[in-house]
Amino acid sequence: MQPQDANFLGKVFGGAILSKIDLCAYATASRFAGTICVTASFDRVDFHEPIEVGELVTFVGLVSFVGRTSVEVTIEIFAENVMLGTRRHTNTARVTMVAMKEGKSAVVPRLLCETRDDKIRFLEGKLRRELRAKHTEERKKIYAQFNLATDEELDQLLVLEKLA
Numbered sequence: 235m236q237p238q239d240a241n242f243l244g245k246v247f248g249g250a251i252l253s254k255i256d257l258c259a260y261a262t263a264s265r266f267a268g269t270i271c272v273t274a275s276f277d278r279v280d281f282h283e284p285i286e287v288g289e290l291v292t293f294v295g296l297v298s299f300v301g302r303t304s305v306e307v308t309i310e311i312f313a314e315n316v317m318l319g320t321r322r323h324t325n326t327a328r329v330t331m332v333a334m335k336e337g338k339s340a341v342v343p344r345l346l347c348e349t350r351d352d353k354i355r356f357l358e359g360k361l362r363r364e365l366r367a368k369h370t371e372e373r374k375k376i377y378a379q380f381n382l383a384t385d386e387e388l389d390q391l392l393v394l395e396k397l398a
Contacts, residue, residue, distance in 0.1 A: 237287055246285040254293055255279065255309050255327045262295030263305040263331035267342045271305060271331035277362065279327040289313040291324075298328070299359020303339040305331045306359045328362070 239250040256273055263271035285291060292312045299306040311325035333340040347353045380388070 240287050243284075244287065246287060246289075246291075248281060251281075251285065251291075251311065251325060252276070252279065254291070255311070255325075255329065258293040258295045258309050259307040259327075259329035259331055262297060262307045262309075263329075263333070266297045266300075266305055266345075267331075267333040267340070269340055270334045272334055274304060274330040274332045277306070277328040277330055277366065279325065281325055283313075283322055283324045285311075285313045285324050286315070288315075290316055296355075297345060298355040299363065300342050300345045301363065303333050303341055305333065305342055306363070307331060308355070 239246050241247040255276075259273065260271060290313070292314065294310045294312070295307050296309075297305055298308040307329050309325075309327040309329065310323060311327070312321055313324045314321040333342045345352075345356060347356045380391075383391070
């Protein structure tokens, strides 16, 4: 990572890492799907440790789950101090990409789960997808309730929030 990647604390700016995560997810998903893939969502990015300017950063992308047209990519990020010969796991990210052909979403190949780890990753990815869908529906219902509430009901909710 280079000086222009630094934040105000002298560490690598999270946005620089997010940009490279997106590129890694694109390359991983597109290679798997055999077509262009576009970002549908950053499902999660965990920043375990800061990355120092000057460290060599490696992004390892792996297809962890596929739907009909979507590919979930898990990306592990490692920072290496080449002078000291030390390597650290700094980030983990999950990005959902959608395969595209002629401007429309395209069906992706099935993911062959050959090893125990492959099977576990796939099942975990399937569960993440189901939980995201459930969470989205629950959130939409609650937001609708907020929009239908009177000002007095909203004030009551705010008072309860302050007490929590």
